[in-house]
Amino acid sequence: MSDNAYSRKKQPEQVRRALLDCAATLAVEGGLSAVTLQAVAAAAGVTKGGLLHHFASKQILVEAVFADLLAELGREIDGYMTADDEAYGRFTRAYVRAAFADHELGMRSPWAALSVSLIAEPALRQLWSDWLEARLSDHRGTDGAPMLEIVRLAADGVWLADLLQPDTGPRRDLTGLRSHLLSLASGMAVPAA
Known part of the structure; x- marks a missing residue:
């Protein structure tokens, strides 16, 4: 069975942690302008919708x-x-x-x-x-x-x-x-x- 969003076990705290870590890494590597919702989602291996489930906006993500x-x-x-x-x-x-x-x-x-x-x-x-x-x-x-x-x-x-x-x-x-x-x-x- 493939490991996709429908079949893998949901681990919200691990996903949230990955999103925070990826956003911080993107900020270090490219400045705050590099922290886009799409870039963070892609780096964390989740959909943009998955990111928005945890952080409703870029501002909320940056504050987190x-x-x-x-x-x-x-x-x-x-x-x-x-x-x-x-x-x-x-x-x-x-x-x-x-x-x-x-x-x-x-x-x-x-x-x-x-x-x-x-x-x-x-x-x-x-x-x-x-x-x-x-x-x-x-x-x-x-x-x-x-x-x-x-x-x-x-x-x-x-x-x-x-x-x-x-x-x-x-x-x-x-x-x-x-x-x-x-x-x-x-x-x-x-x-x-």
Whole structure:
């Protein structure tokens, strides 16, 4: 018997996961404009109708991919926090580590294509703002100091500046900047350059 939409067992969660993964891959490879419903459906091996069963529009699909990336970022930050014994600034240090983690990937980072869209897309900005506000609220007791906000904003700035660098040639060495920001988030004196 052939393996087609009529005979294969329905696995909606696996299909949904495949659609999210394929949309993210298309965004990395060709930018957000490459994420069309037809392209995502074809990459996932489903019909466009099958895709529309899970995501009623491209906008809803893109928002779901972004929410999925935020969940992944949350897990990454949680992992860094688990490995950090110092309470003061723990979330901020984890945030810095996450911001610097995909430096070598440049525009191949799953964040690159969607984050550029963040600037122009109100719905994605709202998802980001809600996510960050919830995380900051959770860690206000340990990460509410103004210096820690400065460190997080500096990490955002380094991440954006790095993202805007051309993909040709070697990536900049950001080790020193990362170390300085982590030191500031620990309340330690910044080592001399």
